[in-house]
Amino acid sequence: MSMTFQAYLEEKVAFVESHLVAGLEKEGVPVNLYESMKYSLLAGGKRLRPVLVLATLEALGQPIERGIPYAVALEMIHTYSLIHDDLPAMDDDDLRRGKPTNHKVYGEATAILAGDALLTRAFGYIAESYQQHPDVKPATIVNLITELSKRAGAPGMVGGQMADIEGEGQALSLEQLEYIHLHKTGDLLVASLLGGGYLAEASEDQLRALHDYAVKIGLAFQIQDDILNVEGDAALLGKAVGSDGERQKATYPSLLGLEQSKKLLRQLIEDAKTLITEAGMGNSALIPLADYVMARNK
Template sequence: MTFKEDLGRRAALVEAYLVGCLRDRNIPARLLASMEYSLLAGGKRLRPVLVLAWNGLLGGDADKAMPFAASMECIHTYSLIHDDLPAMDDDDLRRGRPSNHKQFDEATAILAGDGLLTEAFVLMTETCLVKGLPAERVLRAIAVLARAAGSGGMVGGQAVDMELTGRTGVPLDELKKMHAMKTGALLTAACECGAILAGAAESDVDNARRFGRKIGVAFQIVDDVLDVVGDTATLGKPVGSDEAMGKTTYPSLLGLDRSKTLAREYVDEALTNLSGYFGCEQEFLWQLARYIVDRVY
């Protein structure tokens, strides 16, 4: 099985769970349609896959961790819905389809994002209440994810991104900090939470966290590069929007070649945190880290 086939297989397992995770929750029909329109629009399911891969690497049970993994996708999807709104990035296309507010309307899109964020916490608790994982593990993982998704993490990063848009002379350190919050925090939490839910030793949780941080930076650098050299059909979203909106990016500060090199350096650093592990999950995480940068080569 090739890496892409393995990634697709893992994403399909997440997808199968996502299809039913919002049902029987008394959600009004139009709101549910809007929530599922974005949640079930496809994608690599990278964040839930990372939860399950680190969980499996450290001896966890994928079935028991699945609701928590699904919660990561709910949070990620809500952030995309809100990011696309006219008041934010004002994007009309997401994953090859009209953005949620274009398919429905702005009010419904806002509520769909709100609903997905809140339902994510229901799913997190089901990891304990339905699947039976120890409450202390689940509580710790919830705290990690809540901080990563909140005002000191992803939400705060989006706020800083809006503040920096249109500004010139943004220093590299400020750009790194913003991306560590906006993009890196959730990717890091996915790895860390997978380890926590497995009941891993603190040294293993630290390895998962460091791995997540490094691939988070690499992922954002590659995203910036693809906004320059990618195409809308492949990415499923508009390209060139960063430059059009006056956003500072890694390519605008460092150039394309240096940005690509830097992304690979971060991935190489991430891989050092896998050196003490073996087996199919270790191999998958190794290849996943490489895949992040291989997209631009």
């Protein structure tokens, strides 16, 4: 990953992070609940989903400011999912991004409610923010909320999480593993790209390319996660390495082996870049963003 792209990424992440707290409701919210929500929302991370929204708008020649409310909402939903993932009933993690997980700081009950509050706030924030926006049509707002609710809900991320839990300790097929990752990880990435496309009033062909690109990088993202869980640096990851093996979770390395997993990862990234190039967005940040998914070390 070039320093030029690293600078681009840092600039966009800082831009997104400068808007996160403004999206939270504070008035009338119990202090402990508000602090719990803010703690996890501001805990850092790659901010890949909101950056994808902004990069898509840029790729289609539209101002990135238009994407901020949707980008913030996406990060709220992603954050809620991480808070709940870390709970004892789920992955039972003590650390997230090198910091104590939400329930370790605020307790399990508050962590659950903070996740609930972030999820519901996300949809209200999209509606409130875009209702008065001169460049966003009512039909676009409906598309954003419909797409995100589907991708974050039972047919999407939550369904993928359920399949992941049911698959623990089981001998899963490659098809079953792909289902988990297409939904658990991939669907919010699809929502990111399509949301940017809707906000930019992309054509049907462009939306199709953005969807397929998102599917490719979503699978690639999870394969790289699986690889890092085998051979990553715990200090960089901010969490323990080898936990998948200890929990007997099916992963790409466990099914395909490490080298074949890396080969599949490279193929998915090349296919994703080809899709974007053929759709006329080859000069955009979506190309190095795909490389970033493969090259990241945390």
